[in-house]
Amino acid sequence: MNPLDRFKSVWNDPNDYARKRKQQTGRKILGYFCSYAPEELIHAAGLWPFRLLGTKGEIRMADTHLQSYCCSLVRGGLEAALNGSLDFLDGAVFPHTCDSIQRLSDIWRLNAGFAHHFDAVLPVRLDTPSARQYMIDVLNEFRQELADAFGTEISDDAVWQAIGDYNRIREKLSTLYELRSRAPGLFDPSTVHRIMTAAMVMERREFSEQITAFLEGVEPDAAGRSDTGRKRVVLSGGICTHPDIYELLARAGADVVWDDLCTGARYFEGRIAEDGTDPLAALADRYMERTVCPAKHQDITVRGRALVDMVRHQQAGGVIFLLLKFCDPHAFDYPYLKKFLDEAGIPSLLLEIEEQPPPEGQLMTRFETFVDMLA
Amino acid sequence: MAENEKKHDPEKEKRKIQAVSRMKEIMTDYYIEAKGAREKGRKVAWITSGGPVEPLIAMDVIPVYPENHGAMIGASKMGAQLCEQAEEMGYSRDLCSYARADIGDAVAKTGPIGGLPEPDMLVCCNNICGTVLKWYETAARFFNVPLFILDTPFIHREFTDSARKYVLAQIYEYISFLETHCGRKMDYERMEEVGRLSVEATQLWQSVLDTCAHKPAPMTAFDAFFHLALIVTLRGTQVTVDYYRQLLDELNDRIDRGIAMVPNEKYRLLWDNLPVWYRTRWLSDKFAGHDAALVADTYTSAWSGMLPEMNGQSFLEAMSETYTKVYINISIDRMFDIVAGMIQKYDVDGMVMHSNRSCKPYSLGQYDLRQMIMDRLGVPTLIIEADMVDERNFSESQIDTRIDAFMETLKS
Numbered sequence: 001m002n003p004l005d006r007f008k009s010v011w012n013d014p015n016d017y018a019r020k021r022k023q024q025t026g027r028k029i030l031g032y033f034c035s036y037a038p039e040e041l042i043h044a045a046g047l048w049p050f051r052l053l054g055t056k057g058e059i060r061m062a063d064t065h066l067q068s069y070c071c072s073l074v075r076g077g078l079e080a081a082l083n084g085s086l087d088f089l090d091g092a093v094f095p096h097t098c099d100s101i102q103r104l105s106d107i108w109r110l111n112a113g114f115a116h117h118f119d120a121v122l123p124v125r126l127d128t129p130s131a132r133q134y135m136i137d138v139l140n141e142f143r144q145e146l147a148d149a150f151g152t153e154i155s156d157d158a159v160w161q162a163i164g165d166y167n168r169i170r171e172k173l174s175t176l177y178e179l180r181s182r183a184p185g186l187f188d189p190s191t192v193h194r195i196m197t198a199a200m201v202m203e204r205r206e207f208s209e210q211i212t213a214f215l216e217g218v219e220p221d222a223a224g225r226s227d228t229g230r231k232r233v234v235l236s237g238g239i240c241t242h243p244d245i246y247e248l249l250a251r252a253g254a255d256v257v258w259d260d261l262c263t264g265a266r267y268f269e270g271r272i273a274e275d276g277t278d279p280l281a282a283l284a285d286r287y288m289e290r291t292v293c294p295a296k297h298q299d300i301t302v303r304g305r306a307l308v309d310m311v312r313h314q315q316a317g318g319v320i321f322l323l324l325k326f327c328d329p330h331a332f333d334y335p336y337l338k339k340f341l342d343e344a345g346i347p348s349l350l351l352e353i354e355e356q357p358p359p360e361g362q363l364m365t366r367f368e369t370f371v372d373m374l375a
Numbered sequence: 376m377a378e379n380e381k382k383h384d385p386e387k388e389k390r391k392i393q394a395v396s397r398m399k400e401i402m403t404d405y406y407i408e409a410k411g412a413r414e415k416g417r418k419v420a421w422i423t424s425g426g427p428v429e430p431l432i433a434m435d436v437i438p439v440y441p442e443n444h445g446a447m448i449g450a451s452k453m454g455a456q457l458c459e460q461a462e463e464m465g466y467s468r469d470l471c472s473y474a475r476a477d478i479g480d481a482v483a484k485t486g487p488i489g490g491l492p493e494p495d496m497l498v499c500c501n502n503i504c505g506t507v508l509k510w511y512e513t514a515a516r517f518f519n520v521p522l523f524i525l526d527t528p529f530i531h532r533e534f535t536d537s538a539r540k541y542v543l544a545q546i547y548e549y550i551s552f553l554e555t556h557c558g559r560k561m562d563y564e565r566m567e568e569v570g571r572l573s574v575e576a577t578q579l580w581q582s583v584l585d586t587c588a589h590k591p592a593p594m595t596a597f598d599a600f601f602h603l604a605l606i607v608t609l610r611g612t613q614v615t616v617d618y619y620r621q622l623l624d625e626l627n628d629r630i631d632r633g634i635a636m637v638p639n640e641k642y643r644l645l646w647d648n649l650p651v652w653y654r655t656r657w658l659s660d661k662f663a664g665h666d667a668a669l670v671a672d673t674y675t676s677a678w679s680g681m682l683p684e685m686n687g688q689s690f691l692e693a694m695s696e697t698y699t700k701v702y703i704n705i706s707i708d709r710m711f712d713i714v715a716g717m718i719q720k721y722d723v724d725g726m727v728m729h730s731n732r733s734c735k736p737y738s739l740g741q742y743d744l745r746q747m748i749m750d751r752l753g754v755p756t757l758i759i760e761a762d763m764v765d766e767r768n769f770s771e772s773q774i775d776t777r778i779d780a781f782m783e784t785l786k787s
């Protein structure tokens with residue numbers, strides 16, 4: 001299977017991939033929901049971090065534990081845990097994110113029945129030395145708990161090794177984004193999205209090999225396909241699990257050239273310094289410096305400034321906000337982000353996603369109207 | 376919040392709590408003082424309901440509580456209208472209605488007191504939710520004033536040493552923040568004195584709530600919702616201590632004289648989550664109509680749960696643990712232990728849970744909590760779906776039927 005087909009098949013059924021690959025490699029798997037999960041430590045423990053993205057199916061069993069006014073990521077994640085589709089997991093780790101994930105952790109621990117459960121209650125503010133110190137402490141505690149739970153040791157060397165592995169992976173992903181931005185026509189509209197999903201769920205060694213092979217196989221602008229003649233937009237929001245959005249948007253006349261999604265650029269943003277003395281401090285510093293997710297606090301306008309900069313730097317014409325219904329942190333930031341864009345003369349469109357995006361016809365009309373407005 | 380309208384029914388008159396008028400006086404004075412702070416050269420800080428107010432009092436800063444304001448908006452039935460204002464500004468209808476109503480009123484100034492006094496600084500403690508973090512960031516941008524965040528790590532299992540160190544470090548950062556923005560130094564002796572008053576008021580508040588362990592209960596949770604305002608806003612002041620002493624005396628006197636809040640109290644219930652502010656009267660009558668008294672609730676007791684274990688520490692040191700361990704900053708299993716203790720202490724027959732669309736940290740997990748209460752303690756539990764301030768999310772007929780059905784099962 002060529003790398004792209006491999007990514008696509010993983011995207012198509014990550015659980016099936018995980019089950020089979022686990023059998024082949026014997027590696028234990030730890031699930032996680034958020035880009036603040038310290039994957040490097042999981043990787044250093046010889047485990048494989050697996051990003052949980054909700055469920056594609058209907059939500060039934062989770063209804064006895066969660067009210068309807070809870071986001072589909074949390075509800076879908078619990079559904080998958082309860083209905084057995086995550087039977088390959090050895091456990092999960094919950095870094096502190098939002099109020100909903102906070103409660104999901106309890107409900108999960110009390111009901112899902114996996115062998116292991118971790119809470120890494122990271123600081124919410126990421127702008128002071130005491131928060132940095134606390135973050136390092138929590139990372140240390142998590143490292144210890146992991147080691148105890150799986151009967152291994154996680155040496156500093158192992159963590160440095162993992163940091164190196166992750167830096168390489170993040171560099172590759174960032175190259176992929178750069179390529180798409182320079183020449184959107186190089187890939188099908190949803191290719192990068194599928195690769196990102198694969199990056200977060202695949203056994204990382206395999207992913208690393210496959211992405212390297214994939215990038216080597218890209219012939220920059222082979223048939224002049226790079227210029228699609230379409231307009232350029234940026235996506236902003238939490239998670240996106242709907243590749244159709246990229247396809248529809250292309251049909252409506254725009255390419256996604258960059259994003260500020262938890263399952264997108266936020267995942268690979270920021271390198272970890274490899275020349276320090278304390279690997280956990282190095283991990284903490286990436287989190288402290290990376291542009292925050294809205295559930296964390298850095299400074300009150302940082303996300304607005306970063307978004308405007310991103311649009312300018314990417315020479316994009318507008319922004320599409322992709323927000324999950326009932327997601328408080330993102331919904332609170334939306335009015336101010338929009339204001340920043342308005343003031344910079346950048347048009348934007350808000351798309352709220354319940355469990356599914358709006359019906360295709362409706363979406364197409366909204367996209368077309370929006371794309372028409374873009375420079 | 377006001378519960379008592381004049382009606383000339385001698386039976387009802389007898390049951391009215393006299394301290395109510397004193398409370399109204401104190402709250403009125405307090406809002407007048409806060410509104411006039413500017414002219415007097417005093418600073419105003421907005422602070423979250425679970426935030427450490429004591430350092431503000433010690434620094435002579437007037438604390439103002441947007442959540443209390445939210446409750447007032449709800450009780451005045453202005454919630455939907457002000458929430459819509461915020462929705463027009465782009466805030467989703469699914470966000471906390473305290474935040475929406477308050478953001479709406481900051482712009483419209485059409486609420487019950489014509490807008491809160493504007494802040495000179497903001498103090499946000501996230502021990503109650505992540506919503507307040509986002510809400511205060513919004514306020515900081517809107518008013519362009521400094522924001523201090525006290526980050527109290529959620530307790531899934533235990534309060535760790537690293538969390539203790541982190542919170543304590545922030546308490547001192549908080550004090551430097553105040554010193555910077557008030558232009559003077561903290562008087563640590565005064566601080567300890569305010570701390571002592573705060574502990575005393577909190578103890579008194581606990582004693583007030585405890586009077587409901589008596590059968591019949593001299594007041595109900597609906598009264599507690601009203602009398603709560605002071606322990607939230609002005610703990611750490613002498614006024615508050617005096618007030619709760621007065622209230623406690625009155626309640627003890629009622630017990631002596633056999634005055635019950637619900638005339639024929641037969642069923643004793645425990646309330647969970649925030650009040651439905653625009654319907655407290657209706658709900659109170661509804662339950663009383665079934666001879667049921669809400670004798671305790673997890674919401675107002677959250678403030679008495681803030682009693683620090685001093686263990687020879689200074690108030691500031693004790694504070695870091697106290698403020699981190701508040702009721703909704705702990706896991707469901709820890710919440711269960713507290714609820715189980717209350718069920719026993721107040722000898723309740725059933726529990727009513729308000730599944731509050733606005734408050735995710737309080738409401739998500741209720742289904743599991745309910746199951747634990749039913750399985751382990753055999754206490755029947757009713758869930759009603761509503762919202763504390765946004766009356767568009769209240770379906771009277773549905774809730775009416777559910778309460779009737781629940782009471783029937785309790786009676787049978």
Ligand code: SF4
Pocket residue numbers: 071072073074097098099100101238239295324326327328329330
């Ligand atoms: S941050 Fe938003 S999308 Fe993510 S789990 Fe929380 S509510 Fe859901």
Ligand code: SF4
Pocket residue numbers: 442471472473474503504505506507649733734735736737
């Ligand atoms: S009601 Fe809940 S979500 Fe709203 S401010 Fe209070 S604790 Fe936070």
